[in-house]
Amino acid sequence: MGNHLSAKARAILDFIARTQAERGAPPTLREIGRRFGIRSTNGVRYYIDRLELEGLIRRRPGAARGAIPEAPTAPGLAILGQIAAGDPVLSEEQIEGRLDLERLERGSPDFALRVRGDSMKGAGILDGDMVLVRQDPTPRDGEIVVALIGDESTVKRFYRRGERVVLQPENTDFDPIVVTESSPQLRILGKVVGVYRETV
């Protein structure tokens, strides 16, 4: 034993997980209620609260079908903070989090783009690196973006200067690109949310 969760709560968790797997989306509160003979959505909510407290369910408040079972196994790579001498590298104490490309903290990317040239060397983005891009045509000042200038895609830092947009390289060997905001030559594809490189 040791687990203070009722059999009914378990059955509900199982139902949610199975529904999600079978048809691609979790059930609604009312669907759960119908299945278990609970007539009030609040009765179902009572169980969802319980499951969430146990960490068995993740919840997105307000969203339809927002009760989502936590995956049993953690995906991605273990992130270590500072490695301590002594105990083995992958021991629990050393694990700071998990790295999963499709679930970043700050915003999950839509695609990766291979970078050509050294114009962003100063920002640690080298020739051949891949930038992870979140599609978003409205970057904020100072963010690194992927832009299409005419026929060329380019990675630069984005600044708005009145009517104009400045695409600023981070390498003194290169000059900034300045265009009017409404230019048909300019298309902002998205912003860079991550950088990735394979070495060796």
Place this chain on the structure above:
Amino acid sequence: MGNHLSAKARAILDFIARTQAERGAPPTLREIGRRFGIRSTNGVRYYIDRLELEGLIRRRPGAARGAIPEAPTAPGLAILGQIAAGDPVLSEEQIEGRLDLERLERGSPDFALRVRGDSMKGAGILDGDMVLVRQDPTPRDGEIVVALIGDESTVKRFYRRGERVVLQPENTDFDPIVVTESSPQLRILGKVVGVYRETV
């Protein structure tokens, strides 16, 4: 060719599939619209209709998040080579490969380590970056390694010089570390097979 579905429609399908995989439930019409710059839910509906006609999407009418992809798509992120103007970003022609952290081309990493300090700045590894490490105590000359020197873990370039091992920073502000190969102070944890950084 052969398939009469627009590149944008494909990109939307990809987004739906990925959203479903990542958070357990498909996106709403408005979420799709926001992502693709389509302001009217009916504009999104137009694409969903199209995808359903092609049999790529199953639909549960009236249900929230009712558009569910029929077939799972490839895991990982699409890697684009050079983006061509004209058709939208995620069209098949532009996809060069797929990026999956747990299946790299050159050797899959065992863990990720957060880097402290700027000693490898010249190699494009900045403070706060994560290096992806393959556990391997026998690096080749010139490879970047993670080493434990006494109690400190450090990321440096590895060189063998006769009896000695040189751990070389890539920043002129730092000095190389030289130790004898058999020193109990030195432990090579593995080699860096990738670098990863979240921006913004």
Place this chain on the structure above:
DNA sequence: TTGCGAACTGAACATTTGTTCAGTATCTTT
């Protein structure tokens, strides 16, 4: 027998979300 917590009921209510409809701008085709 009273009190208390677990497990709900019932009924609003507020949002979220899908649906429908009437248009429009931009193409390409006729």
Place this chain on the structure above:
DNA sequence: AAAGATACTGAACAAATGTTCAGTTCGCAA
């Protein structure tokens, strides 16, 4: 030059769905 097709916009609407609140029932402990 007119007719369609494509790819939407905008607005209104209704249905689906999560949230909240005030109670209720029942078993069990004090």
